[in-house]
Amino acid sequence: MSRIVMKFGGTSVADLDRIRSVANRVKREVDAGHEVAVVVSAMAGTTNQLVAWCQALSPLHDAREYDAVVATGEQVTSGLMAIALQEIGVDARSWQGWQIPLRTDGAHGRARIEGVDGDLLIARMQQGQVPVVAGFQGVGPDNRTTTLGRGGSDTSAVALAAAVKADRCDIYTDVDGVYTTDPRIVPRARKLARIAYEEMLELASVGAKVLQTRSVELAMKERVRVQVLSSFADASGDALPGSLVVDEDEIVEKEIVAGIAYSRDEAKVTVRHVPDRPGIAAGIFGPLSEAGINVDMIVQNVSAEGSTDMTFTLSRTDLPRAQAVLADLKPSLGYSEILADQNVAKISVVGVGMRSHAGVAATMFRTLSEKSINIQVISTSEIKVSVLIGADYTELAVRALHSAYGLDAN
Amino acid sequence: MSRIVMKFGGTSVADLDRIRSVANRVKREVDAGHEVAVVVSAMAGTTNQLVAWCQALSPLHDAREYDAVVATGEQVTSGLMAIALQEIGVDARSWQGWQIPLRTDGAHGRARIEGVDGDLLIARMQQGQVPVVAGFQGVGPDNRTTTLGRGGSDTSAVALAAAVKADRCDIYTDVDGVYTTDPRIVPRARKLARIAYEEMLELASVGAKVLQTRSVELAMKERVRVQVLSSFADASGDALPGSLVVDEDEIVEKEIVAGIAYSRDEAKVTVRHVPDRPGIAAGIFGPLSEAGINVDMIVQNVSAEGSTDMTFTLSRTDLPRAQAVLADLKPSLGYSEILADQNVAKISVVGVGMRSHAGVAATMFRTLSEKSINIQVISTSEIKVSVLIGADYTELAVRALHSAYGLDAN
Numbered sequence: 159m160s161r162i163v164m165k166f167g168g169t170s171v172a173d174l175d176r177i178r179s180v181a182n183r184v185k186r187e188v189d190a191g192h193e194v195a196v197v198v199s200a201m202a203g204t205t206n207q208l209v210a211w212c213q214a215l216s217p218l219h220d221a222r223e224y225d226a227v228v229a230t231g232e233q234v235t236s237g238l239m240a241i242a243l244q245e246i247g248v249d250a251r252s253w254q255g256w257q258i259p260l261r262t263d264g265a266h267g268r269a270r271i272e273g274v275d276g277d278l279l280i281a282r283m284q285q286g287q288v289p290v291v292a293g294f295q296g297v298g299p300d301n302r303t304t305t306l307g308r309g310g311s312d313t314s315a316v317a318l319a320a321a322v323k324a325d326r327c328d329i330y331t332d333v334d335g336v337y338t339t340d341p342r343i344v345p346r347a348r349k350l351a352r353i354a355y356e357e358m359l360e361l362a363s364v365g366a367k368v369l370q371t372r373s374v375e376l377a378m379k380e381r382v383r384v385q386v387l388s389s390f391a392d393a394s395g396d397a398l399p400g401s402l403v404v405d406e407d408e409i410v411e412k413e414i415v416a417g418i419a420y421s422r423d424e425a426k427v428t429v430r431h432v433p434d435r436p437g438i439a440a441g442i443f444g445p446l447s448e449a450g451i452n453v454d455m456i457v458q459n460v461s462a463e464g465s466t467d468m469t470f471t472l473s474r475t476d477l478p479r480a481q482a483v484l485a486d487l488k489p490s491l492g493y494s495e496i497l498a499d500q501n502v503a504k505i506s507v508v509g510v511g512m513r514s515h516a517g518v519a520a521t522m523f524r525t526l527s528e529k530s531i532n533i534q535v536i537s538t539s540e541i542k543v544s545v546l547i548g549a550d551y552t553e554l555a556v557r558a559l560h561s562a563y564g565l566d567a568n
Numbered sequence: 569m570s571r572i573v574m575k576f577g578g579t580s581v582a583d584l585d586r587i588r589s590v591a592n593r594v595k596r597e598v599d600a601g602h603e604v605a606v607v608v609s610a611m612a613g614t615t616n617q618l619v620a621w622c623q624a625l626s627p628l629h630d631a632r633e634y635d636a637v638v639a640t641g642e643q644v645t646s647g648l649m650a651i652a653l654q655e656i657g658v659d660a661r662s663w664q665g666w667q668i669p670l671r672t673d674g675a676h677g678r679a680r681i682e683g684v685d686g687d688l689l690i691a692r693m694q695q696g697q698v699p700v701v702a703g704f705q706g707v708g709p710d711n712r713t714t715t716l717g718r719g720g721s722d723t724s725a726v727a728l729a730a731a732v733k734a735d736r737c738d739i740y741t742d743v744d745g746v747y748t749t750d751p752r753i754v755p756r757a758r759k760l761a762r763i764a765y766e767e768m769l770e771l772a773s774v775g776a777k778v779l780q781t782r783s784v785e786l787a788m789k790e791r792v793r794v795q796v797l798s799s800f801a802d803a804s805g806d807a808l809p810g811s812l813v814v815d816e817d818e819i820v821e822k823e824i825v826a827g828i829a830y831s832r833d834e835a836k837v838t839v840r841h842v843p844d845r846p847g848i849a850a851g852i853f854g855p856l857s858e859a860g861i862n863v864d865m866i867v868q869n870v871s872a873e874g875s876t877d878m879t880f881t882l883s884r885t886d887l888p889r890a891q892a893v894l895a896d897l898k899p900s901l902g903y904s905e906i907l908a909d910q911n912v913a914k915i916s917v918v919g920v921g922m923r924s925h926a927g928v929a930a931t932m933f934r935t936l937s938e939k940s941i942n943i944q945v946i947s948t949s950e951i952k953v954s955v956l957i958g959a960d961y962t963e964l965a966v967r968a969l970h971s972a973y974g975l976d977a978n
Contacts, residue, residue, distance in 0.1 A: 174624055211648055214584055216655040223654070226662045227647035230640035237637035238621055244633070245626040251635045256666060257711055301667055 160325040161193040161283065165293065165315035166203035170330055170389040171235050174242075180389070181242035183330075184288060188248055193283040195322060196250075197293045197315040198239050200231025221266035221493060225295075225305045226283070228474060229255070232292035232311070240290045250288040253279070255296040255303060260317065262296035262304045269296060271313065271376070276321030282321065291318055312373035320380035327384045328400075332389035335401035336361070336368055338565040339418040343553050346566040350416060351399070354406035357416045360508040360542045374403065375466035406510045414511035414518060415563040418556050421504045423550055424454070425477040426534065429468040429484065431494035434461040441491055442468060442484070449483050451476045455504075455537040455546060465494075469535060471546055474500055502534065503552040506544040518561060520545045525562040531555055570735040571603040571693065575725035578612035580740055581645050581801040584652075590799070592651035593740075594698060597659055605694040606660075607703045607725040607734060610641025616795050631676035635705075635715045639665070642702035642721070649700045660698040663689070665706040670727065672706035672714045679706060679714035681723065681786070686731030693732065701728055702787045703835040714933060722783035730790035737787070738810075739779060744798035745811035746771070746778055748975040749828040755965050756976040760826060761809070764816035767826045768916040770831075770952045784813065791815060816920045824921035824928060825973040828966050831914045833961055834864070835887040835943065839878040839894065841904035850896070851901055852878060859893050861886045865947040865956060875904075879945060881956055884910055891936065912944065913962040916954040917969060929953045935972040941965055 165189065166180050180196075198206075208228045212219045233367045243250035255262075255290060258279065262269035279289045293311025298304040305311055312329055319327035335349040336358065353361075355378035364373045368386055377384045387400025406412070432438050439458070446453055451472060459467040472480055477498060484496050493561035512518040519536075522543055526533060531554065533548035547555055574597065576590050576953035590606075597604045609615075618638045622629045636725040646662035652658035665672075668689065672679035689699045703721025708714040714722055722739060729737035744767065745759040763771075772781045778796055787794045797810025816822070842848050849868070856863055861882060882890055887908060894906050924927040929946075932953055936943060941964065945956035957965055971975060 174621060177625070208644065211584060211644075212651055214647060215587070217650045219651045220654055223647040223650040223662055225646050225647075226650075226664070230643050233640050233643075234618065234621075234637050237633040237635075238625060239638075240633040241622055241625045241629045244630055252633055254636070254713075425690075 159191050159193065161195075161198060161322060162187055163195045163315050163319040163322070163324045163327045165197040165311060165327065165329045166199065166389060167311065167331055168199040168205070169332055171198055171239065172202040174238070177238055180330075180334055181239065181246055181248070184243060185246055185248050195283060195289045195291060195324070196239060197291045197311060197318060198232060198235040199311045201235055204231040204234070214496060219221070219230045222302055225266045225303050229292070229303045229305055232294050234248065236290045236292040242288070243288055248288055249286055250324050252288055253289050253291045254299070256293065258291070260291075260296040260314070262298055262306070264298045264300060264304070266298065266302075267297060268307040271296060271306070271317045274317050274321035276318075276323070276371050276476075278539065279318075280322050283357055291541045299399050301312070302433060306372075308372075309370035310372040313376055316377045316380070316382050316384060317413065318374045319382045319384075320376070323384070325436055327382050328371075329384060329386050330389035330392070331368065331386060331542040332388070333368055333386070335386050336403070338415070339556055340420070340562050343420075343545045343556050344418075344560045344566075348565060349561065350401050352409045353416055354409055355403060356406070357508050357510055358403045360506065360539075362417045369403070376418055377403060378405075383408075388559050395472065396460060409510075412511040413565075414515045415507050415509035416511075417508050418563070419506045419508060420552055420556050420561045421472050421506075422552060424502050424504045425474045426469065426471050426498040426499040426502045426546060427477070427480060427484075428499075429491070429493045430497060431465040432468055433492050434464055434466040438491070439465075439468070442487070443470075445483050445487060446472075446480060449479060450538060451480050451483070454546065455535045457535050471504065471535060473501070501549045502546050503549045503555075504544055504546055505552070505555050505559065507563065508542045510541050512543075513540055521562055522559060525558050526555060529554055529558050569601050571605075571732060572597055573605045573607060573623045573725050573729040573732065573734045573737045575721060575737065576609065576799060577721065577741055578609040578615070579742055580737045581608055581610075581649065582586065584648070587645070587648055587652050590740075591649065591656055591658070593799075594653060595656055595658050598698060605689060605693060605699045605701060605728060605734070606649060607721060607728060608642060608645040609703050609721040609956070611645055614641040614644070627777050632712055632737065635676045635713050639702070639705040639713045639715055642704050645681045646700045648700040653698055653700070658698055659696055661692065663699050663701045665702065666711070668701070670701075670706040670724070671818055672708055672716070674708045674710060674714070676708065676712075676714055679708060680718040681706060681716070681727045681733070682864075684727050684731035686728075686733070689728075690732050691697050719780035722780040722943065723786055726783045726787045726790070726792050726794060727792075729792045730786070735793070737792050739783075739794060739796050740799035740924075741778065742798070743778055743796070743797060744808060745796050746813070746827075748826070749966055749970050750830070753830075753966050754828075754970045754976075757970065758975060758977045760811050761938040762812045762814055762819045763826055763905040764819060764920045765813060766816070766951055767918050767920055768813045768917065770949075771827055771829045779813070787813060788815075793818075819920075822921040823919060823975075824925045825917050825919035825975065826921075828969045828973070829916045829918060830962055830966050831916075832962060834881050834912050834914050834956065835884045835888060836879065836881050836889070836956060837894070837910040838907040838909075838914045839901070839903045840907060841875040842878055843902055844874055844876040848901070849878070852897070853880075855893050855897060856882075856890060859889060861890050861893070865945045867945050881912070881945060911959045912956050913965075914954055914956055915962070915965050915969065916952050917973065918952045920951050922953075923950055931972055933970060935968050936965060939964055939968050
């Protein structure tokens, strides 16, 4: 007997037929003797409609009222799912954020979970009842409904799993697991049976969006075992095994490299001929940070004739604002010009195994060199090596690295 | 400066344009210096959609989950209305049943209000904020959302008005007031400036459905002054005066008769040749009551040869069930036959003034006689005289009585 939290996203509960299908999936786990809690998103399309109404009434609408409106989507699904479960003989009860309570801070529209009271839900589960929790929502310090931001239902599910001390949190989604890389680029990409929290975070942050980053951070902090699996792939009704996101200690056969990620959402900025004196990095990156711009990779060239070039990458959407900030700084910084390049991609090799294995970066550089791909910027962390290359080489680089690290399926 | 509760039904908030229009109406009252609270229904059509989903998943769905689903309609409107008010510079905040709290019993789907905590709302109103309360919903003893049954938002508004000690509860609806009779039958029907609670109750119970009966009962009990007025009739933006439902002491110039009501939803049943012995009435009406059938008018003929005829009226929809109950009773009651007639209508003359004026019934009988309309059954109460007549004579009777009591507009 296990205690399991099952989370279903908007496409999995998009209409009554799919809600019935999810109810049957839940019933299988209950019939197998497990204690089950369910977390649901809004029916696909509902949230967009509600957001559009708020926007139409007031572009700068009050986030508290936005939350009151938008949280209804999950409330509807939770009630309908409870009815669908009862109809097939499963005792079930819906729960809103304020009823549990699932407490958050007061940052409406993007609230952070502060605590989940699991006692009531545990008692119900032990009596054989399935709590159906409205995802994405909680209750703030002023007794008002809050929402967690887009994709927040993943975080709801992980927080709930921690609160009820679940053995596993199953996230049903429209992919059937986490792959060594994007299967659209590398058809021989393999589904990973297990992946470490840190690997999942690095893969998510560079573009492999299977789980919301915050949900993975929370799972890592609370040691919640998260399984990613498909809500659609079961012709027989049985769930196919997905990917388990766990502590790296749970991964016995560690691969050196778990996966190859890429991101085309990058831009490169070079500040030419900055005077090479102490404090110049702070002079550039302080103002950018104050403007809310996240800078990723940073490279400073060797000095020549008392000046240097400073190159960094950032999200492409932030580029216009970054250029504006740097233009304002020209008198104080005294650089010669700003170069911007949006035709770049970031390729990352990720794996907790590289902590204890040398040569991962060297293999990467050699592989790219063999394909005549020029590396523009390099950055490394304990479990990741990233390079910036020309965007046109993205697929070539990903395929070559996937083979070089022995990740191709047989 | 007055304190006013304004209630808007589903057609008044059916889309964003109408929500904006209602917001402007509210702003006028705020700008006039009044303290205002708003009660809203779900956008027209929303509740039907939500109910249909529950029905489709399970015809015998759990009423608690039905409530969780259906209450979202009002929640959405309350948030959108708060946003629309803020957009035009009115400080506003949405409130759900559990936040106020508006406490009800646990009869999900048709809950009764047990208490409304007005303190928080009064404090906000005194600070100039407009509470926008989701109608139709409350919170039950088990901390779950309840709904009050169809039309419950009227009752929400009256209960709220009592809780915040409002000077008036304005119910905006698709009629512009309460009339002396149905204007579709009598074009010269007059809008009543004032009508007593008891008159309103009698008119509502015989078919003039302007307000939900429970809301009038609550208004009478709590002495809430209720104004019925149109949400659409203001080309200029000004609200036209409607009808005020008040204590009869507030009606200085009492008419003897306030209005003429009719109902075609009646059926007449005659039990022929019942043995005329003590307990026979209990023997008929006890079992009908146990079957949940409400009997309205009752007449017992004089006895002849040891037997009598018992005639009564009931709602037409209950007729088949009543016939079945009576068929089962034939052996024990020993009657000869059951006669049923659905081709009947009930005409009622209503007015608190008749308490102190004789001759109201006599005028009714004479007027009908002059039109050769046969009276089948008569019943009277302190403020009402009702007769059952052939359905074909409905319009003729209503028009003749309307004139006879001097109700025609000039």
